[in-house]
Amino acid sequence: MARERVTQADEWQAWAQRYDIEGGIRTFESGLTVKVFVGALFVGLLMMPGSIYLSYVSGESGAGAAPWVAVILFTELARRSFTTARRQELYMLLGLTGAAVGSGMQYRSFIWYAYFINTPQAASYEIADKIPEWVVPAGDSVGVLTRSLLHPDWLLPIGIYLVGKLLGTLRSVSAQYILFRLTADLERLPYPMAPITAQGATALAETTGKEETWRWRVFSIGSMAGLIWGFLYIGVPSLTGVMMSQPIQILKIPWIDFTQSIEGFAPTGVFAFRTDFGQMLFGFVLPFPIVMTEFIAAMATQFVLNPQILYRFEILHQWKPGLDVRGVGLFNGLDFWMSCGMGKSFSFAVVGMAASVPMLFKMGRTKKTAGERGVFAPPPNRGDFPIWLMGLLWFVGMGGFVWLIHWMVPNFPLSFLLGFAFLYTPLNSYITARTFGVLGRDLFDIPYLHEITFILSRYEEVDIWFAPLPDEDYGRGTQSWRVLELTGTTFTSNLAGTLLIMPILIVSGIVVMHFIWKIAPIPSAQYPYAQMMWPINATNECLWKTSLRDGNSEMLQAIRGDYVAAGFTGSLAIYGMLWVFKLPSMWFYGIVGGIGADPGSMMARLLGAVIGRFYMIKRFGMKRWYMFNPVLAAGFACGVGLIGMGTVAIALVSKAVIVKPF
């Protein structure tokens, strides 16, 4: 019997509906209230100094859990005050607290370059005197020597940074919005990871109401699982690392490597079992066909394609016995997979355009209601913006940014900047938006793009290495717009909250960073992580910034046109054949995502997907399971985040205590 063709439109629509747990019917409300704004500022600014301090002391900022702590505090306060917190408020609180905690880190580069400019490495590589004044004042300036970010010497670097930040906000908000409209409204891509954050906020909001629903119970189960897992996986090694010279790892972190065990029958194959079972939760959430096809494609690569074809034909020629997963991965990447991966990524753009262009053609011919696939009209009261205005803002933001870079490095060819800004960035962002819409992660990455650009431009000055380039990616940010939609938060209130909090964070971030720098030089014994890592990082930075001086880079030589073409055309052929044989187009993303990857890294995710598909759906029913699993994943993330923060704090306190020998 002939298989019936299910169009891509119907396939995506069906998946989008699974993740849209309220059936696409929702009302939109503002999430911005005075209590949310003050709460976010309070918790954020309270944790920001600790977060910066921790990052210099231990290398971990612990900022991930801060927004959840704020939300839990907020809901507890609401319960004790006999008021309720809406999910829109809690989602806004999550976002604003995250921004507040992270705001100090935006000035990290100033401290880094103030150190770098006076390092012996920078002097020996003849870079120190070539670092532009818009990056850092001179090494012997008062602002650097007295460790003061508030000194007038810093006016130019900080001024340039602020202009860049303003233009960057214009660009990112407008571009993310346009891409969101294209991928979520027009194409109806499901954004499988978006419900996790949305459902976390919703579950916690319900705790402040009169009746607690299943959400709070499921969230609590997830949180407890996260706490237990976090304790075993993060807590035990961190705490024992404080007391013993060799920390105890119950499960080897981050993987158990079987690469050498399989090399007898699968030379050039890799298999490293990733021990992070938190990935199981993502397996619950992601579409089963994608997880399954991804795993099968990865197995086929490592056990058939690599050893039986690519190795035999000496395409993978650098491999030798005895290498671990990192060595095999590096050599395989240089020999073939890095180039092939670039080609695969470009195929996502072509496939995306092939799906979108006919829809755009058709838009004027059919009448559909908002919320249907192929319709550009937004749902009512979502707080949407005119597309033309967002397009204009992006052009202004990008035009200003290109002008700024041109002012910073006037001799660098303008054509390259314009190419990056108006060709590469839109294409790159669209590809990422699509991969986030389907897979919930980024797949598109052109390695050594800056190095390639600098070689092609024949520009030899070092200053270009310090300048930002307009090669941006807004695709990742489209997911947060989908979360706003799922939580029923108006877009306008989110934008207003972001813009209102930004000036406060800009000022407070500089002040806090200034004081932390004043406590002691960074790096110094007060900041052991920085003291250990920064000299190595300085050497690496010098190596990179001088790597093209002799016009020879092993990495650049690894990119081969025929392998890029193989990745591109092969992926298109897979997509085409799936269409011809009426197979789900979702398989394409799984197969292409899995080709070249390590199947061991997917085991936990696969286990989650199999349990979800063959046990949980049968046990709870499809609809209920798709309602449960994002809440469970959100609770789990919250639990792991809290345990991580707690153990880092204990480790920090113990390291602050100095035992004297008398």
Added chain:
Amino acid sequence: MEKIASFVIILGTFLWLFSIIVFEGRWQWQMFSALVLILGIFCAHFWEELRDTGNSEEGDEG
């Protein structure tokens, strides 16, 4: 249109395999196959969307 799209895609896939086996994967031949495949994939999606329109218009009339 469905049959044409299928034919073009199959042709593109064969061209690609041919370019790999016979021309040792020269990028020019591979990109030529890619062009054929892109043509087929665009045809396929145009057909899907136009077919949808046909169905919905019929539905409206009905």
